[in-house]
Amino acid sequence: MDFVTILGIVAATLTTIAFLPQVWRTWKTKSAKDVSFIMLIAFMSGLVLWLIYGIILNALPIILANSITLVLNFIILWLKIKYR
Amino acid sequence: MDFVTILGIVAATLTTIAFLPQVWRTWKTKSAKDVSFIMLIAFMSGLVLWLIYGIILNALPIILANSITLVLNFIILWLKIKYR
Numbered sequence: 283m284d285f286v287t288i289l290g291i292v293a294a295t296l297t298t299i300a301f302l303p304q305v306w307r308t309w310k311t312k313s314a315k316d317v318s319f320i321m322l323i324a325f326m327s328g329l330v331l332w333l334i335y336g337i338i339l340n341a342l343p344i345i346l347a348n349s350i351t352l353v354l355n356f357i358i359l360w361l362k363i364k365y366r
Numbered sequence: 367m368d369f370v371t372i373l374g375i376v377a378a379t380l381t382t383i384a385f386l387p388q389v390w391r392t393w394k395t396k397s398a399k400d401v402s403f404i405m406l407i408a409f410m411s412g413l414v415l416w417l418i419y420g421i422i423l424n425a426l427p428i429i430l431a432n433s434i435t436l437v438l439n440f441i442i443l444w445l446k447i448k449y450r
Contacts, residue, residue, distance in 0.1 A: 289419050296412030303404035316400035320387035328380030335373050 294347040301354035305361070314362035322359045326352060378431040385438035389445070398446035406443045410436060 308314045329352040336344030392398045413436040420428030 286419065286422050289415055289422070293412050293415035293419055296408055296415060298412075300405050300409035300412060303408065304402040307402040307405075308400065311400065314400050316392065316395065316398050318388040318391040321384050321391075324380055324384035324387065328377050328382075328384060331373055331377035331380060335370065335377055338370050338373070 291343065294343055298347045298351045298354075301351060301358065305354055305357050308358055308361045308365070312365045314358065314365060317358065317362055319359075319362065322355060322362065326355050326359065329355065375427065378427055382431045382435045382438075385435060385442065389438055389441050392442055392445045392449070396449045398442065398449060401442065401446055403443075403446065406439060406446065410439050410443065413439065 304317075308317070329348045332344060332348040333352065336342075336348060388401075392401070413432045416428060416432040417436065420426075420432060
């Protein structure tokens with residue numbers, strides 16, 4: 283595995299797991315008032331398109347990264363609605 | 367330009383401009399308490415790696431999308447520190 287591929291995997295992992303602390307914080311504080319609803323919807327719409335893009339190209343890294351990020355952001359959205 | 371390329375451009379645009387409403391909300395409410403500091407740091411680190419990845423591959427879409435997203439998240443981080 284060459285350097286660039288490893289760099290891409292680490293980048294994808296970071297921009298995916300980055301949302302775990304946001305899920306944890308929202309769940310712990312029972313508050314997501316400062317998290318923009320429009321940002322979540324726009325971001326998740328983009329993630330769905332990235333997911334379709336990855337499926338069409340049969341690109342597992344794109345499918346994996348974006349489906350996990352989508353699930354995490356869906357949880358943040360759900361918690362934001364729940365704790366409104 | 368084929369369908370898949372257009373899909374990728376729209377996906378990249380959405381997951382980039384999605385952070386504009388978050389910048390606007392944080393600037394307007396002068397509060398980012400609910401936005402996870404760790405998420406911002408981890409996400410921005412990942413964006414830096416994606417930027418290096420794009421520069422190495424000379425892939426303009428990856429460079430553009432991730433540099434704009436990085437700037438927007440940097441502003442959110444700066445506002446979060448400012449309004450602590």
